Amino acid sequence: MKKQRNGETWKFEIEMPVQRDSSPEVVLGIDGGTTSTVCICMSLPISDQTLDSLPVLARSVAGCSNHNSVGETVARETLEQVMAEALMKSGAKRSAVCVVCLALSGVNHPTDQERILNWLRDIFPSHTKLFVQNDAVAALASGTMGKLHGCVLIAGTGTICYGFTEDGREARAAGAGPVLGDWGSGYGIAAQALTAVVKAHDGRGPQTMLTSDILLTLGLSSPDELIGWTYADPSWARIAALVPVVVSCAEAGDEVSNKILLDSVQELAASVKAVVQRLGLCGEDRKSSFPFVMVGGVIENNKKWDIGKEVINCITEEYPGACPIRPKVEPAVGAALLAWNYLMKESEGNLRR
Amino acid sequence: MKKQRNGETWKFEIEMPVQRDSSPEVVLGIDGGTTSTVCICMSLPISDQTLDSLPVLARSVAGCSNHNSVGETVARETLEQVMAEALMKSGAKRSAVCVVCLALSGVNHPTDQERILNWLRDIFPSHTKLFVQNDAVAALASGTMGKLHGCVLIAGTGTICYGFTEDGREARAAGAGPVLGDWGSGYGIAAQALTAVVKAHDGRGPQTMLTSDILLTLGLSSPDELIGWTYADPSWARIAALVPVVVSCAEAGDEVSNKILLDSVQELAASVKAVVQRLGLCGEDRKSSFPFVMVGGVIENNKKWDIGKEVINCITEEYPGACPIRPKVEPAVGAALLAWNYLMKESEGNLRR
Numbered sequence: 004m005k006k007q008r009n010g011e012t013w014k015f016e017i018e019m020p021v022q023r024d025s026s027p028e029v030v031l032g033i034d035g036g037t038t039s040t041v042c043i044c045m046s047l048p049i050s051d052q053t054l055d056s057l058p059v060l061a062r063s064v065a066g067c068s069n070h071n072s073v074g075e076t077v078a079r080e081t082l083e084q085v086m087a088e089a090l091m092k093s094g095a096k097r098s099a100v101c102v103v104c105l106a107l108s109g110v111n112h113p114t115d116q117e118r119i120l121n122w123l124r125d126i127f128p129s130h131t132k133l134f135v136q137n138d139a140v141a142a143l144a145s146g147t148m149g150k151l152h153g154c155v156l157i158a159g160t161g162t163i164c165y166g167f168t169e170d171g172r173e174a175r176a177a178g179a180g181p182v183l184g185d186w187g188s189g190y191g192i193a194a195q196a197l198t199a200v201v202k203a204h205d206g207r208g209p210q211t212m213l214t215s216d217i218l219l220t221l222g223l224s225s226p227d228e229l230i231g232w233t234y235a236d237p238s239w240a241r242i243a244a245l246v247p248v249v250v251s252c253a254e255a256g257d258e259v260s261n262k263i264l265l266d267s268v269q270e271l272a273a274s275v276k277a278v279v280q281r282l283g284l285c286g287e288d289r290k291s292s293f294p295f296v297m298v299g300g301v302i303e304n305n306k307k308w309d310i311g312k313e314v315i316n317c318i319t320e321e322y323p324g325a326c327p328i329r330p331k332v333e334p335a336v337g338a339a340l341l342a343w344n345y346l347m348k349e350s351e352g353n354l355r356r
Numbered sequence: 357m358k359k360q361r362n363g364e365t366w367k368f369e370i371e372m373p374v375q376r377d378s379s380p381e382v383v384l385g386i387d388g389g390t391t392s393t394v395c396i397c398m399s400l401p402i403s404d405q406t407l408d409s410l411p412v413l414a415r416s417v418a419g420c421s422n423h424n425s426v427g428e429t430v431a432r433e434t435l436e437q438v439m440a441e442a443l444m445k446s447g448a449k450r451s452a453v454c455v456v457c458l459a460l461s462g463v464n465h466p467t468d469q470e471r472i473l474n475w476l477r478d479i480f481p482s483h484t485k486l487f488v489q490n491d492a493v494a495a496l497a498s499g500t501m502g503k504l505h506g507c508v509l510i511a512g513t514g515t516i517c518y519g520f521t522e523d524g525r526e527a528r529a530a531g532a533g534p535v536l537g538d539w540g541s542g543y544g545i546a547a548q549a550l551t552a553v554v555k556a557h558d559g560r561g562p563q564t565m566l567t568s569d570i571l572l573t574l575g576l577s578s579p580d581e582l583i584g585w586t587y588a589d590p591s592w593a594r595i596a597a598l599v600p601v602v603v604s605c606a607e608a609g610d611e612v613s614n615k616i617l618l619d620s621v622q623e624l625a626a627s628v629k630a631v632v633q634r635l636g637l638c639g640e641d642r643k644s645s646f647p648f649v650m651v652g653g654v655i656e657n658n659k660k661w662d663i664g665k666e667v668i669n670c671i672t673e674e675y676p677g678a679c680p681i682r683p684k685v686e687p688a689v690g691a692a693l694l695a696w697n698y699l700m701k702e703s704e705g706n707l708r709r
Contacts, residue, residue: 111580111583112580174558174559175558176558176559176560177558177560179554179582179583179586180583180586180587181535182547182550182551182586182587182595183547183550183551183554183582183583183586184547184548184550184551184552184554184555194535194536194537195537197535197536197537198535198536198537199537201532201536201537202537205527205528205529205530205627205630205631206527206529206630206631206633206634207529207530207626207627207629207630227464227465229532229536230464230532230533230536233532233533233535233536234533234535237590242535273560274558274560277558277559277560278558278559280559281559
């Protein structure tokens with residue numbers, strides 16, 4: 004161990020029985036989001052296992068670890084805490100950790116990665132392999148058993164699309180937030196629904212069922228009150244929470260709601276197409292097979308009007324080789340599987356030398 | 357005087373020479389915006405005057421008086437201060453004020469008006485007539501010599517459209533802010549330009565001259581840096597300041613920029629049409645004459661690509677009776693003229709009784 008940065012956090016290690024050489028080696032996978040952070044500890048080796056029998060030793064949960072939201076210090080403490088808790092529950096010390104993969108929202112640049120790697124190196128022994136990625140990568144890996152190949156579309160409050168080729172190239176689309184045009188996101192759908200209510204009220208747009216249903220949901224008596232409601236709290240998630248109202252109005256036949264959802268399908272599909280095109284994931288004949296992973300509330304939680312299914316239709320129509328996957332495990336499991344795959348690749352590389 | 361609410365503010369009155377019965381009566385017109393507040397003091401009577409020879413005695417300027425932005429107390433102090441300064445410069449006491457018209461941004465509801473009237477009544481003597489309006493009303497009056505008839509379109513950082521019939525009905529469209537679909541505004545135009553740059557960069561949209569010109573203007577080296585720039589400061593005005601870049605790209609033939617400006621023209625025209633329709637300003641034959649006043653940076657400050665002119669073309673095509681007006685005096689003058697018109701109407705009413 005290079006340094007003991009935080010005595011309290013790692014105190015459990017001192018109280019643990021001395022590990023024998025035969026104690027299992029472990030991997031840590033972390034999915035660090037704006038809402039919560041999840042850490043999964045798995046024992047090694049992970050091979051030819053089905054999703055049902057993954058060797059998960061422990062799972063721990065903490066709050067936000069996006070450094071843009073809570074700052075570097077808090078983000079770091081949260082991550083250290085969540086990793087320590089997973090190890091403690093697993094009965095493993097840091098010296099047993101072969102590889103760590105942190106998949107964090109807010110990591111968009113090599114400088115972000117380097118900064119986080121720097122302090123991770125202070126926590127773990129020198130033999131521990133460390134990887135830092137954007138959280139979209141963990142979402143992809145959760146659908147591909149840890150293989151970094153294909154395209155992942157995330158659509159919750161925000162939306163982003165990421166893609167990776169087998170030879171290591173990557174591309175991304177959207178993910179720039181509502182001001183910069185993420186109209187397929189939950190926020191985008193809800194903001195357009197609110198706009199439709201205002202436009203129907205002042206005569207710029209057609210009448211819509213959204214008026215009564217949104218006002219009822221928010222406990223307001225007139226569309227005029229939407230201005231105060233909207234600007235009282237700038238949280239994107241609060242606005243995105245109206246998506247189920249839009250879906251239920253669309254299911255009931257409301258044309259305005261249907262158009263909003265169809266537009267969001269087009270926006271989401273456009274992100275996927277941009278990434279697939281740039282990376283050539285579909286091959287030159289546009290028919291090559293590639294995994295197409297989809298996660299997030301907008302794509303999952305719908306009923307009759309299934310936004311995710313519509314996006315899949317758009318994509319498979321253009322790229323018949325796209326294999327749609329809705330992951331059955333959480334992104335933190337994807338991060339752990341990814342960590343394991345990184346380790347395998349490295350040892351393959353070493354064997355070849 | 358009911359109460360002496362603020363000794364310091366009105367101290368100048370004690371030091372003034374005793375007014376004779378012949379001292380001129382005055383009106384106050386206030387345009388209270390989010391950026392600044394302007395007060396105009398005019399002597400009475402105002403009749404058959406041209407705009408060049410209006411009896412302006414004084415003009416005073418203060419900061420923001422939007423109660424939503426700075427709170428009730430500060431807004432009130434700012435307004436009291438700016439009125440006191442205009443009166444002091446005019447050499448007039450409050451007892452000389454026949455009528456006050458406050459046109460304030462953020463006043464959207466009868467309860468807002470009532471609250472402001474309540475404390476205004478404490479400042480002025482009982483014979484002073486008091487009127488509180490939305491600031492759009494002053495903009496209209498600045499183009500109609502104080503007559504409350506017609507339609508006014510304001511398009512600066514935000515946009516709003518207001519209309520009044522001669523028999524006192526009123527209607528409004530847009531003005532609900534960017535989340536709620538004010539896409540014709542300066543903020544809307546600039547946000548769409550930023551979105552176009554991001555989409556061109558990640559492969560979702562066509563290449564555009566906006567990329568190089570916006571990055572150069574902001575001193576950034578890659579579209580990826582726009583995310584940080586955009587969310588570093590949530591001020592709408594900061595984003596709206598990019599409108600001239602969009603206009604110059606459109607003038608240079610950039611198709612994406614042209615489409616953004618054409619869309620903004622359609623959005624602005626839609627607000628005007630909604631108000632004209634609802635009030636029937638165009639009459640049953642759709643040809644009746646009505647004033648159509650236009651103010652704000654988006655409509656004024658353009659060169660070859662003239663957004664205001666395009667909006668006028670849209671409107672006069674549909675309503676040949678619309679009389680486009682770009683006011684030559686500021687909204688505070690409009691508020692003063694409006695105050696005078698209110699007074700005239702009241703005395704006409706009294707004569708008829």
